[in-house]
Amino acid sequence: MQFSIMFVINLGMLIAVAYVANVIYKYGLSRTSSRFKYISSVLLMVFGGWISSCFGFNFSETVIFDLRFVPLIISALVYPRSYTLIIIGVAIGLTRFTFGLNMAAWAGFLNMSILGVLCAGLNYWMRRSTWRLIIKASVTILAVNIVNTINISILGVIPWRYYVAEVVPLTLPIGVVLSFLFALILRDFQMEQLRNYQIKKANQLLSKQRNELQKAKVVLEERAKQLMMASQYKSDFMATMSHELRTPLNSIINLAQIINEQGKELDEDELYQYSELIYASGHDLLQLINDILDLSKVEAGRMEIVNEPVNVLEIAQVMMMHFEVTAKEKNLEFSLKVHENIPDEIRSDPKRVQQILRNLLSNAFKFTHEGRVLLEISTQHLDRKGQEGDWVVIAVKDTGIGISELQQHIIFEAFQQANGSINRKYGGTGLGLSISRDFSRLLGGFIRLESEEGKGSTFSLYLPMCPSESKEADEQEFKLT
Missing domain, CATH: 1.10.1760.20 (Arp2/3 complex 21 kDa subunit ARPC3)
Incomplete structure (x- = not known):
């Protein structure tokens, strides 16, 4: 026991x-x-x-x-x-x-x-x-x-x-x-x-899982908001585009109708003036259509890039000649600044390089009322995404209205304009910067933006001196000031 x-x-x-x-x-x-x-x-x-x-x-x-x-x-x-x-x-x-x-x-x-x-x-x-x-x-x-x-x-x-x-x-x-x-x-x-x-x-x-669902809900709400905004931007774009298309088209039709009805009564100077207006309107209409087609080709991956020798100085001089009249009409100083050690040639697509610079210079003159526009060419050594290399930098600097920090993140997106009132005041479809960004990626380069509202902007196009065989698109870069 x-x-x-x-x-x-x-x-x-x-x-x-x-x-x-x-x-x-x-x-x-x-x-x-x-x-x-x-x-x-x-x-x-x-x-x-x-x-x-x-x-x-x-x-x-x-x-x-x-x-x-x-x-x-x-x-x-x-x-x-x-x-x-x-x-x-x-x-x-x-x-x-x-x-x-x-x-x-x-x-x-x-x-x-x-x-x-x-x-x-x-x-x-x-x-x-x-x-x-x-x-x-x-x-x-x-x-x-x-x-x-x-x-x-x-x-x-x-x-x-x-x-x-x-x-x-x-x-x-x-x-x-x-x-x-x-x-x-x-x-x-x-x-x-x-x-x-x-x-x-x-x-x-x-x-x-609840936290993940909450995060997923926030992401879905944000995407839904972005879709709504994209839909609104596209609606605004279509409204702007329809206006931009109708304006030159109506001018062509009206002027052609005047010539057709009153051709015998018009003197030679009037006919010459009307023909100039028809030509300008047709050129503007063709430019709009080309922009839309270029954007569609880039988004569809069907844009062809030609890789051949490009003389950067010649392209800069062509741009100077092209915008010289515009600078005189707006009473703006327009100059070219070339730094030392600029290579005689690089390999790129001259047509697309000129198209990018035309878009950047057009915006610079459009949004600058006084002061100057400067086209500057230099070289820079960068360690980009873990790969070091030399770049040719073509910068377009202006003393225009500038761009706020918030707006700098959307102006390169298609169908999204920095300010709808600006587009209504200055005209244009807002596709130029989007096309320029896409072209720069296809060329193996990128565009950087430095701007401050009311103090002007600087758009810098970076082109590789020795482009890689595969021109993989890089992300758009911004340098905010």
């Missing part, structure tokens, strides 16, 4: 130790490193064995009966490394010396060391066995209890005949039953912990 009470007390102490350990882990060790948790669990198992000895049955002054081997059984079922079981067995054996240095202590130490080696072997077998967990646990519990009984009968200080005949019939069945009971309690406790952990993980996953 005393053995039964002692073993039940031992079991209760082990359950209490397990509960306290869970509280410490939950509120103190949950955020520590895996290594620290592992070491702490090993110490806990050793402590559980020592507690069992503290509340064991004193068979004599030196002999103690207890369930110190139960933590070793639990360790064999949970630890992934076999050598850990040897460490735990030896450590629990060493705790026996805290109750005195005698033959019984040495026997207890040797017994737990042997059980540690046994549990290491059982652990190795369980990790490779395909049997069910309940069968592996049963084999381990029975094996440890039986070997513990044999060890005590051989190594113990109690006469083996008395131990086998009087003690074993009580201690062995009780030890097996309580070992099973403690294993089941811990198993249920572990499953509860696992369920709590899974619920926690599920809540974290739901929270993460």
Whole structure:
């Protein structure tokens, strides 16, 4: 009866130790490193064995009966490394010396060391066995209890005949039953912990998914807003385009009708003036149509680029001649500045380079009322996207109305104008900069913008001196001031 009470007390102490350990882990060790948790669990198992000895049955002054081997059984079922079981067995054996240095202590130490080696072997077998967990646990519990009984009968200080005949019939069945009971309690406790952990993980996953859905909702709302804005921009563009197309077309039709109806009554000067107006209107109409076609070709990937020698200075001089009259009409200073070390030729598409510069210079003169427009040519060495290279920079600088920082991010996009009122005041479709940006990418270069509202703008076209074979489009760059 005393053995039964002692073993039940031992079991209760082990359950209490397990509960306290869970509280410490939950509120103190949950955020520590895996290594620290592992070491702490090993110490806990050793402590559980020592507690069992503290509340064991004193068979004599030196002999103690207890369930110190139960933590070793639990360790064999949970630890992934076999050598850990040897460490735990030896450590629990060493705790026996805290109750005195005698033959019984040495026997207890040797017994737990042997059980540690046994549990290491059982652990190795369980990790490779395909049997069910309940069968592996049963084999381990029975094996440890039986070997513990044999060890005590051989190594113990109690006469083996008395131990086998009087003690074993009580201690062995009780030890097996309580070992099973403690294993089941811990198993249920572990499953509860696992369920709590899974619920926690599920809540974290739901929270993460909720945040992702919220972000996706914000992105969708932003895209919907952008689509609405794009639709509005296209509507505004179509309204502007229809006006820009009708104006020269109506001029051509009206002037042609006047000539047709009053041709005999008109003198030579009037006919000459009307023909000039018809020619100018037709030229404007053709330019609008060319812009739309160029934009469509670029977006469809059907724009062909010719790679041939280009004399940058000749192109600059052609631009000077082309806009010289415009500068005089607006009373603006128009000059060309060429830096040193400009190469005689680069390889590019001269037609597209001229088209880009025409668009940039047209805008410069359109939005500049006083001051000057400067065409500047220089070279620059850049480390762009991890690749170093030399570039020819053709900059168009003006002292015009400038562009605000907010508007600088949209003026290069098709169907988006910096300000609708500006387009209505100055005319134009707003496609020039978009086409220029796309052409610069096709040429292997890019356009940078420096501008401040009310203080003018600088559009810089960067062309590579040695273009790569694949002219992959780069992102548009802005340098805001």
